[in-house]
Amino acid sequence: MSCVSGFHCVVCGEATDAPKSAGVCPRCNDPSAVLEISFDLDKAARTLTPAALAERPFNHWRYRELLPIEPDAKAFTWPVGWTPILESERLAAWAGARRLRVKDDGRNPTASFKDRASSVGVLHALQRGATRIACASTGNAASSLAGFAAIADLPATIFVPAAAAEPKVAQLLVFGADVRRVRGTYEQAYDLCSARCAEHGWYNRNCAINPYLVEGKKTCGLEIAEQTAGDVPDWVAVSVGDGCTIAGVAKGLIEMHRLGFIDRVPRVLGVQAKGVDPVALAFETGEPTPPDGTTMADSINVAVPRNWRKAVARVRETGGCFVRVSDGEIGEAMKATGALAGVFAEPAGATSVAGLKRAIADGVIDPASNVLAVVTGNGLKDIATAMRLCGQPTEVDPL
Numbered sequence: 258m259s260c261v262s263g264f265h266c267v268v269c270g271e272a273t274d275a276p277k278s279a280g281v282c283p284r285c286n287d288p289s290a291v292l293e294i295s296f297d298l299d300k301a302a303r304t305l306t307p308a309a310l311a312e313r314p315f316n317h318w319r320y321r322e323l324l325p326i327e328p329d330a331k332a333f334t335w336p337v338g339w340t341p342i343l344e345s346e347r348l349a350a351w352a353g354a355r356r357l358r359v360k361d362d363g364r365n366p367t368a369s370f371k372d373r374a375s376s377v378g379v380l381h382a383l384q385r386g387a388t389r390i391a392c393a394s395t396g397n398a399a400s401s402l403a404g405f406a407a408i409a410d411l412p413a414t415i416f417v418p419a420a421a422a423e424p425k426v427a428q429l430l431v432f433g434a435d436v437r438r439v440r441g442t443y444e445q446a447y448d449l450c451s452a453r454c455a456e457h458g459w460y461n462r463n464c465a466i467n468p469y470l471v472e473g474k475k476t477c478g479l480e481i482a483e484q485t486a487g488d489v490p491d492w493v494a495v496s497v498g499d500g501c502t503i504a505g506v507a508k509g510l511i512e513m514h515r516l517g518f519i520d521r522v523p524r525v526l527g528v529q530a531k532g533v534d535p536v537a538l539a540f541e542t543g544e545p546t547p548p549d550g551t552t553m554a555d556s557i558n559v560a561v562p563r564n565w566r567k568a569v570a571r572v573r574e575t576g577g578c579f580v581r582v583s584d585g586e587i588g589e590a591m592k593a594t595g596a597l598a599g600v601f602a603e604p605a606g607a608t609s610v611a612g613l614k615r616a617i618a619d620g621v622i623d624p625a626s627n628v629l630a631v632v633t634g635n636g637l638k639d640i641a642t643a644m645r646l647c648g649q650p651t652e653v654d655p656l
């Protein structure tokens with residue numbers, strides 16, 4: 258049922274064989290030469306119809322023609338995707354937009370967007386007969402991988418940087434993963450993970466260089482199209498770290514447009530933190546120069562993005578662009594998203610909302626627009642930041 262038509266390198270464009278898991282172009286010798294999967298959309302259109310979708314389960318496997326692997330009956334029971342889109346007039350007024358909707362991906366089973374990729378990675382690893390799956394992560398990819406590995410009964414080894422938020426590490430431990438906290442940065446955890454995977458033959462879930470996983474992330478875009486068909490937003494805002502999430506969302510929107518589910522492709526707005534903006538820089542200059550700064554939004558605190566080429570190309574294809582927001586603006590957006598829309602977002606989750614407000618204030622987005630923010634992670638992932646922003650409760654004595 259899967260309609261994969263081939264693999265090619267995003268740098269040289271040459272077709273390649275399907276990699277076993279992670280991999281870059283064998284010819285280019287460039288770490289940013291990641292692989293892209295193409296699909297035969299004419300073939301997909303024969304079975305992926307509104308009538309067929311109406312009969313399918315409400316999780317992301319419903320788009321099986323557009324996924325790189327064949328879900329089996331067991332996978333169909335894994336709860337992932339089909340997260341709600343909420344309309345908020347009050348948050349729209351706060352951001353200065355005519356209309357604003359929020360897609361709350363914090364409602365996935367392990368409370369972040371990453372479940373869309375991990376579920377595909379774990380299923381692919383099982384189908385390849387892997388005995389262990391590994392990843393390096395700022396937190397959410399790790400907790401997500403550990404959760405899906407637990408559901409699927411596949412051992413997992415997870416490398417996290419020293420600064421990973423404690424609630425995410427707690428999730429890993431509860432899900433029974435073998436957790437290695439690296440005394441170093443995310444980039445160092447990433448390199449250690451890649452080395453151990455090569456050494457032991459473990460399945461490497463690291464999303465940016467594993468082309469299968471980005472297709473899982475695509476399902477958020479497929480869902481936005483299906484859920485808003487007939488009433489599509491003008492802009493879709495997504496926060497950006499490595500760039501896999503935004504590349505996936507944009508690819509999903511583009512494919513659903515080609516398949517005729519939506520009559521136009523929303524423009525995609527990439528949002529980065531002011532201190533850590535290499536993908537925005539690459540969009541503007543062609544080079545993802547590593548930044549000196551940092552951000553409290555740990556999930557997008559990525560100085561060396563692995564997937565910037567796909568992110569930049571896809572955003573451009575939608576007619577979108579990038580904006581930067583300060584940590585202060587992210588904090589304000591976190592409070593507004595909670596208090597005005599009832600959605601508790603982690604800092605990187607609220608970054609999309611902050612970016613919409615900034616883009617409207619800067620005249621990048623017309624205030625008459627109809628916009629949608631993807632909230633990529635739940636606020637319970639980082640309660641320390643939430644408490645710091647919102648203060649303490651009022652202490653009172655009992656009666």
Ligand SMILES: *Cc1c(COP(=O)(O)O)cnc(C)c1O
Binds near residue numbers: 559
């Ligand atoms: C991973 C993550 C992102 C960014 O995704 P990239 O693929 O790294 O760009 C954004 N928000 C949250 C909550 C995340 O966990």
